[in-house]
Amino acid sequence: MTIERILYLLQLASPALPVGAYSYSEGIEALIDMGTISDAQSLQHWLEQELLYGAIRLETAVMVRAYHAVQSENIAALSYWNDWLSAARETEELRLSSWQMGRSLAKLLLQLQPQVAPFVDALEPCNYAIAFGIAAASWKIDPLLSVVLGYLHSWTTNLVTAGVKLIPLGQTAGQQLILNLFPDLMNAATEILSLSDDDLCSCGWGLSLASMVHEIQYTRLFRS
Template identity: 90%
Template sequence: MTNDHILYLLQLASPALPVGAYSYSEGIEALVDIGTISNAQSLQHWLEQELRYGAIRLETAVMVRAYHAVQKKDSEALSYWNSWLSAARETEELRLSSWQMGRSLVKLLLQLQPQVWPLVETLEPCNYAIAFGMAAASWEIEPLLSVVLGYLHTWTTNLVTAGVKLIPLGQTAGQQLILNLFPNLMNAATAILALSDDDLCSCSWGLSLASMAHEIQYTRLFRS
């Protein structure tokens, strides 16, 4: 990667990016509430399984396809994968969070890179993975493996931060957990890049049940 590519990726993967990711727990709030996740070890186990089998693999694979579609200026493929990912979201909560974050990132991208408008004008609502892939391709960030790692690291950091607040954990424990997951991030990124369209699947019924439980949870700190 060039220095410019590194800086663009750091900005895109930054917690300071104004997309509202910090307000979502992706099921962790419900899992902490019922005791399935109660410490750093159980949170790490959950995230390891999500990286290996869960919806984040599917989401990241679609982000890769959005990246390629922008490179080819293929708005039809971009629209197809955006609709495909919306249909693949298991609950309304997960779908709405993806749309909200995607809308926020598209709004930012249009201010920073107005030339992408012809590609995004038909994407309403736009999923976050699609918007992330568009931004990465527009900024010509490469290699693609680094883009995938950036996306997965952002997801991991957001959920570890949610766990630190909910369980609760200390900040040092949270940082150690992220470091522990580095091999899982690399393995997931390599596997995702090798997926063909026919291999796009996930085992995320646990996430679905946890997400649905938020609707009847007595107290909540997060939007999901």
């Protein structure tokens, strides 16, 4: 990867990207409220299981397909996978968060990279994973493994940050937790790149239940 492409990837995966990811906890807030997650070890265990079996694998796999669709200028495939991912979201909270973040990133892309308009204009609403794939392809970030790692690392950082605020954890503990997950991120990225369309499945009922609880949680710091 050239230095220029590294910079593009860092910008795309940055917590400073104005898409509102920081306002969502993906069920972490409900799990902490219920006591399922109570310390760094239990948060790490939850994230490890999500990387092994959870919906983040589906999201990332669809992001890869969006990347390829943009490369081949296949708007029909891009629209198909966007609809597929919307249908795969198991709660209203998860679907709306994906759409809101996707809409924000798509709007940003239209301002920074106007040539993506034919792809973005064909999608409403646009899922975040789809918009991420469009951005990575339009910025020619390569190899694809680095794009997948950037997406997974951004997801991990956001949820660890939520845990740091809610459990609460110290900043050092949060950074150590991210470092501990590096092998899991690498394994997940490699496996996701090898998935065929027929292999796209997940075991995310724990996340789904946590999300449904969070939708009606009495007090919340994070958006639902």
